[in-house]
Every structure is written in C-alpha cells, then in structure tokens.
Amino acid sequence: MVDGGNIVTKFNKGALLAVTSAVVLGGIAYGSVGVVGAFAQAKPVHHTVVKHQVKHPVVKRGAGPAVKLQETGSTLLWPLFQLWVPVYKHVAPKVDITTAGTGSGVGISQASDGVVQIGASDAYMSNQKLKETPGMLNIPLAISAQQIMYKIPGISKNVHLKLTGTVIADIYLGKIRYWNAPQIRNLNKGVKLPHWAIVPIHRTDGSGDTFLFTQFMTDTNSAWSNSVQYGTSVSWPAVQGALGANGNQGVVQTAEHTPGSIAYVGISWLNKGLQGGLGEAQLQNKAGRFLLPTPATVAAAANAQIKATPKDERISLIYGPGVNSYPIINYEYAIVKNKQANANVANAVKNLLLWAINPKGGNTASFMNQVHFLPLPASIAPLSRNQIEQIHG
Amino acid sequence: MKRHQLTSKMFRLATGIAAGSPLLILIVLSFVLFRDAMPAFRYQGISFFTGIIWNMGNMYANNPIVKNGVQAAPGAAFGILPFIVGTIGSSIIALIIGVPIALMTAFALVYKVPPSLAKIVSPVIELLAGIPSVIYGLWGMTVVAPWVEYGLGPWLSHLGHMVPFLAAPVGTGLGLLTSGLVLAVMIIPIITSTARDLLKQVPTLPVEGALALGMTSFESVLHVAWPWAKRGIIGAVILGWGRALGETMAVLMVSGDAANYLPANLYSPISSMAAAIASMLDSALTDFSGLSVHALALIAVTLLLITMLTNLLARLLVQFGGRRVGVEV
Numbered sequence: 001m002v003d004g005g006n007i008v009t010k011f012n013k014g015a016l017l018a019v020t021s022a023v024v025l026g027g028i029a030y031g032s033v034g035v036v037g038a039f040a041q042a043k044p045v046h047h048t049v050v051k052h053q054v055k056h057p058v059v060k061r062g063a064g065p066a067v068k069l070q071e072t073g074s075t076l077l078w079p080l081f082q083l084w085v086p087v088y089k090h091v092a093p094k095v096d097i098t099t100a101g102t103g104s105g106v107g108i109s110q111a112s113d114g115v116v117q118i119g120a121s122d123a124y125m126s127n128q129k130l131k132e133t134p135g136m137l138n139i140p141l142a143i144s145a146q147q148i149m150y151k152i153p154g155i156s157k158n159v160h161l162k163l164t165g166t167v168i169a170d171i172y173l174g175k176i177r178y179w180n181a182p183q184i185r186n187l188n189k190g191v192k193l194p195h196w197a198i199v200p201i202h203r204t205d206g207s208g209d210t211f212l213f214t215q216f217m218t219d220t221n222s223a224w225s226n227s228v229q230y231g232t233s234v235s236w237p238a239v240q241g242a243l244g245a246n247g248n249q250g251v252v253q254t255a256e257h258t259p260g261s262i263a264y265v266g267i268s269w270l271n272k273g274l275q276g277g278l279g280e281a282q283l284q285n286k287a288g289r290f291l292l293p294t295p296a297t298v299a300a301a302a303n304a305q306i307k308a309t310p311k312d313e314r315i316s317l318i319y320g321p322g323v324n325s326y327p328i329i330n331y332e333y334a335i336v337k338n339k340q341a342n343a344n345v346a347n348a349v350k351n352l353l354l355w356a357i358n359p360k361g362g363n364t365a366s367f368m369n370q371v372h373f374l375p376l377p378a379s380i381a382p383l384s385r386n387q388i389e390q391i392h393g
Numbered sequence: 394m395k396r397h398q399l400t401s402k403m404f405r406l407a408t409g410i411a412a413g414s415p416l417l418i419l420i421v422l423s424f425v426l427f428r429d430a431m432p433a434f435r436y437q438g439i440s441f442f443t444g445i446i447w448n449m450g451n452m453y454a455n456n457p458i459v460k461n462g463v464q465a466a467p468g469a470a471f472g473i474l475p476f477i478v479g480t481i482g483s484s485i486i487a488l489i490i491g492v493p494i495a496l497m498t499a500f501a502l503v504y505k506v507p508p509s510l511a512k513i514v515s516p517v518i519e520l521l522a523g524i525p526s527v528i529y530g531l532w533g534m535t536v537v538a539p540w541v542e543y544g545l546g547p548w549l550s551h552l553g554h555m556v557p558f559l560a561a562p563v564g565t566g567l568g569l570l571t572s573g574l575v576l577a578v579m580i581i582p583i584i585t586s587t588a589r590d591l592l593k594q595v596p597t598l599p600v601e602g603a604l605a606l607g608m609t610s611f612e613s614v615l616h617v618a619w620p621w622a623k624r625g626i627i628g629a630v631i632l633g634w635g636r637a638l639g640e641t642m643a644v645l646m647v648s649g650d651a652a653n654y655l656p657a658n659l660y661s662p663i664s665s666m667a668a669a670i671a672s673m674l675d676s677a678l679t680d681f682s683g684l685s686v687h688a689l690a691l692i693a694v695t696l697l698l699i700t701m702l703t704n705l706l707a708r709l710l711v712q713f714g715g716r717r718v719g720v721e722v
Contacts, residue, residue, distance in 0.1 A: 102675070109678040126453040128681035199565060204650045206676035229468070233676035235448030236652040241564050243662055244650025246672065257539070258565045 065094065067348040072100040073107015073120035074208050075248040076144060076266030077332045080371045081120065084362050091355060095348050101247055105206015105232045111335040112136055117349050119335035122208025122266065123232050124314035135338045137387045138314050140331035141356050142363060143302050143374040145267040145293040146212050147328075149252075149278040152179050153259050154194045157279045160292060162187045164284040165220025165319065165327065171262060172200045173223060174239035179260065197241065201254055201263040204244035206232040208330075209251075212318060213264040216328050219319040252276060267293055268371035285327045286319055293326045298374055301325035306377055313383055332373065336391060343393030353388045357381055426697065429690035436463040436684060437471045441691060444472015446653050447669075449677060449685040457682045464682045471688040473695065475655050479569070479663030480696070482656065483644065484637035486573025487580055492630055494577075495584035500614055502585075503592040504600075515589065522582035530646030533575035534567075538647055541574070542566030546660050558659055567649035568662040575643050580633035587629035591622040631707045638700055641667040666696045 071081055078101030085097045104121035111119025112133040124138045148163060155161070167183050170176045176183055180193040203210045214230035228234050236242065243261075245254040248269045255263040256276035265273050270293075274280065282290035291297045304322035309315050319327045334353055340346035356362035363375035376384060434441060438461075450466025457464040498518070502511050546563035549570075553560025595618045603613035619626075649662025650672060656663050664672075670689050677685035 105675045105679045109675065126681065127455050128452070128457070129679065132681050197562065202652070204652075204672045206679050229451050229453075231449075231452045232679060233449060233452075233673070235446060235468075235470075238445070238652070238654035240654060240657050241562070241662065242652065242654075243565060243567060244652060244664075244672070246645075246650075254565075254567075 065344050066096070067094065067344050068096045068098075069118065069345070069348055069352065070098050070100075070116040071118040071120060072102050072110055072116045073335070074104045074122050074266075074332070075101035076104075076122050076146075076209060076268050077120040077141075079268040080142070080332075080362075080367060080373065083367050083370060084356065088352065088355065088362075091361070092348070092351060095352065097352070101249070103203070103205035103232075103247060104208030104211070107208075108206075108232070108335050111337060114337060114341075117336065117340065117345060118352075121333045121335050122330055123211035124331070124333055125335065133337075137334075137336045137338055137390060138312060139334045139336060139353060139384050139387045140313050140376055140380060141334055141353070141384070142332045142368065142376055143298065143317075143329060144332045145298045145301075145326055145329045145372070146209055146264055147267060147270060147273075147293050148262065148281040148283060149255060149265050149273045150262045150281065151255055151259055151278055152194065153196055155191065155279060157274065157277055159191060160280055160282045161191065162284070162290040163281045165216050168262070169217040169221030169224040171198055172202070172217065172239065172242075173221075173228075173237045174242075175223075177239075196260045199258050199261045200239055200242045201251055201258070201261055202236050202242065202244055203233075203246070203251060205246050207247075208232060209248065209264055209266050210234065212328055212330050215316055215318040252278070268373065270372055283327050285323075285325050286321055287323045287325070289323060291324070291326050293328075293372070295372075295374060297324055297326035298329050301327070301329045302374060302377060306380055309380055309383060311383065311386075313380075313387065338390045338392065340391060340393055346391050346393040350388055350391050353391075354385065357384050357388075423697070426690055426694050429687055430694045431687070432463045432684060433471060433687040433691040435461050436465055436469070437688070437691075441471055441473060441688075442477070442695070443474055444470065445474050445655060446470050446472050447475075449673075449680050449688075450682070452680055463684060465684045466680055466682050469682070469684060471685075471691070473666065473669070473692055475651060475653065476664055476666045476669045476692065477695070477699075478655055479572075479648065479651070480638055480665040480667070480699070482569055483572035483576055483648070483663060483665060484634055486570065487576030487637045488630065488634055490573065491577035491580045491633065492584060495581045495633070496588055496626065498581070498585045499588035499592055500618075502589050504610060504614065504618075515586070518582050518585050518589075520582075521578075522586065526579065526640060526643040527646075529575055529579050530643035533571055533643060533647035537574050538566035538571050540566070541568075541571045541660065546570070549659070553658075560658055562658075563660045564662070565649065566660075567647055568651075568660050569648075569656050570659045571647045572644050572663060572665070575647055576637045576640060579640060579643065580637050583636060584629050584633040587632060588622070588626050591625040591629070592618055595621045627707060627710070631704055634703060634707075635700055638696065638703070639667055640665075641671050644668045645671055666692050666699075 078099060081099040085099055088095070088097065104123050107119030107121045108125055108129065110116045112129070122144060125136055130136055148168060150161065163184070164187065167176065167187065170183065177198060179196045179198055185193060211230060211232045214228060214234050217228065218225040218230045228237060243254055243258065245251045248266050251263050251265055252269055252273050255261040255273070255278055270280070280292060282292050284290050300322050301317065301320050304325050305317050305320040313331065315331070317329045317331065334356070336349060336353070340349055357376050359375055365375070368375050437444070448468055448470045450469030452466050454467045458467050502514060506514060542563060542565055546566065549559050550561040550563055599617050600613055603617045604610070608616065644665045645668035648664055648668055650668070651662035651664050670692055674689060677689050680686065
C-alpha cells in the first residue's frame with residue numbers, strides 16, 4: 001500500500017476492484033481447504049511420546065524403497081497417529097508419514113480422491129459415496145468412544161451429571177434452554193444446578209464425532225430422528241447463541257471459554273478437556289444405567305455388538321445392548337483405496353496398517369491407554385487383515 | 394524490420410496482454426462460478442437468498458432425490474440469509490468504527506504530526522496492513538472476544554433499554570460485535586494509508602490560504618482538503634469495505650459459526666458468506682449428489698455480486714454527490 005494514491009487513481013478507471021474481489025473469491029473458493037487445514041495443523045498437540053520399546057514382527061528393519069505416505073482426517077484418531085509415527089519410524093525407517101487432523105469428512109473425501117493414501121475417520125463411508133468411488137476400504141484400527149462435556153458455573157468438574165440421549169437432543173433442538181430445567185434436575189437429584197443458559201457447541205467441519213453424536217440422538221429422540229437425522233455434517237437446529245467450532249481441539253477450547261457450554265468430544269481429547277476444567281457426563285445406556293466411558297464400559301459395549309460386524313466392517317456401535325455398555329462407541333477407520341499408485345506405496349500402506357492393528361505393534365496398551373482407545377478385538381482383527389490384504393499396487 | 398521496431402512491437406504485445414488479463418480473469422472466473430452455481434439455483438430458486446435453513450441433506454441416505462431436474466441428498470435445502478446478514482452486518486460495524494479512526498489518523502498524519510514522527514508512524518500503519526488475517530483472528534479469539542464478553546458487552550447492554558439491538562444476553566463474546574471490531578482493525582490501515590496519500594496530494598497553497606484567512610485547522614480540513622480529496626477517500630473506504638466483505642479466516646475464528654438462525658442482538662453468533670464457504674467446503678465434498686458444492690459456488694457468486702453492487706452504488710453516490718468543488722491553485 002505504499003503507492004496507495006496510485007491504486008485509487010487506477011481504481012477510478014474501472015474494474016480493478018471488481019477483479020480484486022473476483023480473485024479474492026477464487027482464492028476463497030479454491031484455497032479454503034488449505035487455509036482450514038493449515039489452521040488445524042497450526043495447533044499441534046503435545047503428547048509425551050512412548051519410548052520405542054515396541055518390537056515389530058512384520059517388516060524387516062530398513063527393508064524396501066523410500067516411500068512417503070500421507071494421512072489426514074479425524075481429529076479423534078489424530079493424537080494416536082501422532083504417537084504412532086515417531087515409533088513407526090524405527091520400524092520402517094524408509095517410510096515417511098505425515099499426519100493431519102482435518103476432520104473425518106476431509107479424510108473420507110481426500111482418500112477417495114487419491115490425494116492422501118490413508119484417510120482417518122470415525123464414521124464409515126455411506127453407501128452412496130462407496131457407489132461413487134468403488135474400491136474404497138473401511139478398515140477398523142481400534143475402538144473409540146465419545147463423551148459429553150460441559151462447563152457449568154458453580155458445578156465442580158468432579159460432579160458427573162447424569163444425562164440421557166433424549167435430553168441432550170432436546171438441548172441441541174433448543175427445547176431445553178437452561179441448566180436448571182426440570183428434565184435435567186430430575187436426572188440429577190441433589191445437584192444444585194444454576195439458572196444458566198445452555199450453549200450447545202457443534203462441529204463446523206465434516207466430522208466423525210458429529211456422525212456418532214447425531215446417531216446417538218437419532219437412536220434416542222424421535223423428534224431428532226424425524227428432522228435432523230445423522231451424518232458427518234448435519235443441519236443444526238436453530239438455537240439462539242449456539243456455537244460452532246473446528247475440530248476436536250476447537251470444540252474443547254470453545255467449551256472451556258464458554259460458561260454454560262455443552263459439547264461432544266472424542267475420547268482421545270478427554271484429558272485435554274478435563275485439564276481445561278470441563279465436566280464429563282454419565283450417559284444413560286439402553287439398559288437405563290448411567291455410565292462414564294471407562295475401559296470396562298467401552299469393552300462391554302464392544303463385546304455386545306461386534307459379533308454383527310459385516311465383512312466390509314461398516315457398522316454402527318451406538319446405543320448397543322448390555323447392562324454395562326457405554327452408549328457411544330465406534331470403530332476408528334482407516335479409509336484406504338484398494339488400488340494404490342504403485343506396488344511400493346501399496347506395500348508401505350499395508351505394512352503400516354498391519355503394524356497398527358497388531359497387538360504388539362500399534363495396538364499395544366502403551367499407545368491405547370494414552371488416548372483411551374481399546375485395541376481391536378481379537379475376533380475382528382482377521383476381518384481388518386482381510387481388507388488390508390486387498391490393497392495392491 | 395529494425396531492431397527497435399521489433400522491441401516496440403513486442404512491448405505493445407506484452408503490455409496489451411498484461412493490461413487485458415485482469416478483465417479476462419474476471420470474465421473466466423465469473424463464467425466458471427456461474428456455471429458451477431447454476432444447479433444449486435435451479436434446485437433452490439429464489440429462496441436461496443431468503444431462506445434461513447442450510448441443510449446439505451442426509452448424506453447417509455441410500456438414494457438421492459430429484460427436484461427441478463437436479464439430484465440432491467434427501468432433505469437438502471440451501472438458504473443463505475443468515476450468511477448475508479452476517480457478512481453485511483459485521484462489515485458495516487467495521488466501517489462505523491473503522492472509518493472515523495482511519496480518517497482522523499490520516500488527517501493527523503498529514504496536517505498535525507511533525508514530519509519526523511510521521512516518518513515513523515506511517516510505515517507502522519502500512520505494516521499493520523500486511524499482518525496475515527489468521528493473526529488478527531487469533532487476537533480476536535483470545536483478546537477481543539473475552540473483552541466483549543466481560544467488559545464491553547455488559548456495559549453496552551445497559552443501553553439496551555433504549556436501543557433494543559444492544560440488549561442482553563451478551564453470550565460468549567464470539568459473534569457479530571467481535572467480528573465487526575476485528576474487521577475494523579483490519580481495514581483501518583488500508584483506509585488510513587490510502588487517505589493519507591490522497592491528502593498529501595492536496596495542494597498546500599489553498600490550505601495555507603485558508604489558515605491565513607483565519608480558519609481553524611478543522612475548518613480548513615472540512616472546507617478545503619475534504620472537498621478536494623473526497624472522491625478518492627470514498628474510494629478508499631470502499632476498498633476497505635471490500636476487504637471486510639471478503640475477509641474469511643479472521644471472521645471464521647471469531648464469528649461463533651452460527652447455524653440456521655439470524656442474529657437476535659449485537660452479540661449474537663453469526664457466520665459470513667466467505668467463512669461459510671471455507672468451513673463447509675470439506676463437508677460439501679462428501680455430498681454424494683455434488684449439489685452442496687454447487688450451492689457453495691452460488692454463495693461465491695452472491696458475494697461477488699454484493700461486492701460489485703456496493704462498489705457501483707458508492708461510485709454513483711460520489712458521481713451524484715456533487716462534483717469537485719472549485720479550488721483553484
């Protein structure tokens with residue numbers, strides 16, 4: 001803007017500003033993925049990295065040519081990939097892996113388009129999307145869960161409010177507007193809830209967490225299943241004051257800074273949320289019990305449902321049966337195209353995924369515990385292995 | 394052919410191409426955008442601009458629906474009125490706050506601040522214009538939003554008895570007012586530096602003459618400098634407005650990303666057209682019918698038209714708002 005006067009003279013002559021705005025627009029339309037992605041990456045998560053005590057049974061050290069792999073998608077799976085990558089570097093030194101937490105929607109679309117080799121997603125692909133891009137594999141790597149978190153003035157974060165799916169749906173539908181509404185009070189006798197407006201927070205990016213959350217709402221609330229339904233992005237009911245946020249990191253941050261907030265957060269972000277002073281709700285399961293997501297309740301929910309897993313492993317594990325089953329659990333998927341660019345890339349992807357689901361590799365407890373995931377059950381691992389074997393060059 | 398003739402020809406060709414390219418870019422870009430946007434307009438019609446609900450439809454449905462010959466995910470509806478209101482509302486707030494500050498800064502820099510000091514201040518202002526918008530966004534999120542939530546908002550809401558739009562609840566600080574404040578800071582440097590350069594071009598003699606006639610410095614600015622530079626300054630303001638209308642990242646970070654409702658007061662969460670395109674493109678790409686991406690293109694077209702329209706309107710205002718006042722040198 002040093003020659004600001006000059007610019008204005010030209011601008012008086014005509015279309016300069018129009019062109020500028022057009023170019024800006026073009027930039028917005030075509031560059032936004034990069035912008036949003038870049039911002040998502042601009043906030044790295046600091047985890048203590050596990051020492052590489054893991055012995056790898058599949059790949060020989062230093063075998064094969066140098067390969068670059070890209071992973072993007074789910075912000076729920078991202079912390080685990082960040083733990084995996086430095087360790088895997090010792091397993092396969094010639095394989096370079098870059099990771100990004102951009103939301104499951106990006107994971108699905110970029111893997112389908114062949115932009116990245118591995119798309120991470122908490123949601124399996126829809127029938128229609130599979131029809132559009134045949135040859136996509138939905139490969140479970142682990143079992144995850146989602147918790148409901150909140151920040152209520154005057155309520156200690158050690159108090160685990162009891163909530164049901166239908167009450168949470170009514171909050172997001174705008175039918176329950178205050179924390180001391182009778183529906184919430186009746187579930188939490190003895191807790192002194194303030195008359196404070198509830199601020200529902202949702203994900204703005206295409207998100208597997210949104211998929212899981214809205215499935216839970218759909219299963220428990222008929223008004224929801226008749227209107228909003230479920231998906232990686234949905235049309236949120238109009239609730240005055242409701243907020244949107246980008247990625248799990250954005251949701252946790254916004255919830256922390258917003259008194260009265262309620263949010264759905266992937267379990268790998270539980271520690272961050274608790275550190276930030278958020279409370280964690282006990283959710284009512286199908287059997288009517290109120291449970292927190294613990295290894296026991298998540299495992300119970302998994303055991304009750306995984307038998308039904310089909311060969312392509314696309315299945316919802318939401319609101320399953322069982323007295324001790326936590327209601328929101330899911331498979332964490334690697335979305336991978338069966339045909340990769342060449343044999344080297346295909347082998348590198350295969351080896352990485354085989355290592356990831358190996359109980360002595362990526363599924364080892366030292367990784368799983370840090371993100372509160374459960375390893376892939378022994379009865380499901382063969383299904384994932386079968387799918388991984390389909391990857392070719 | 395002689396050498397200098399050849400170079401002259403080449404020069405004419407090169408400058409011709411260069412001079413023509415902005416227009417060409419505009420035409421190509423508009424064409425592509427309009428073409429991409431057409432299916433969404435056929436599907437939604439005029440209610441695209443008046444509807445409040447934005448719904449990409451059920452992407453896990455097994456079959457698409459067909460309406461007006463366009464395939465869509467079941468339940469798809471595209472209404473962008475909240476984005477339009479958010480864009481125009483936040484940019485107008487930015488102008489209301491930013492323009493007086495920018496113009497007074499420019500007047501001060503040219504007429505009041507000693508040249509030695511102006512030499513330091515001017516580059517600082519230009520530096521402000523070069524700060525990436527994501528940094529303004531971060532500042533807005535961590536500093537401005539809490540200030541609006543706990544400081545400015547509650548204070549302003551006391552006036553709510555007289556001005557309904559200012560009434561409580563203040564909410565979370567993420568919303569219309571914060572977006573406007575951040576945008577104001579972003580457009581001040583552009584308007585200031587442009588206005589300053591224009592004022593510098595105002596001949597000194599008439600200004601000095603005015604002072605010699607006993608006018609105060611305010612009067613000399615009002616009656617001599619302002620009429621002289623008015624048209625250019627309005628142009629500068631429009632330039633700033635254009636930036637505010639199209640600003641994406643900073644607004645995305647402080648707007649609160651409101652979905653499907655119009656702002657109820659000055660502090661309500663909003664979303665702007667540019668921010669909506671940026672935040673929803675990823676989700677739209679997972680729409681198996683592809684219509685959501687077309688709908689985003691239609692938002693882009695709308696933003697383009699609004700930007701052009703505001704320009705045109707401002708240009709007309711200047712044209713009919715009186716010609717240059719006769720100040721002879």
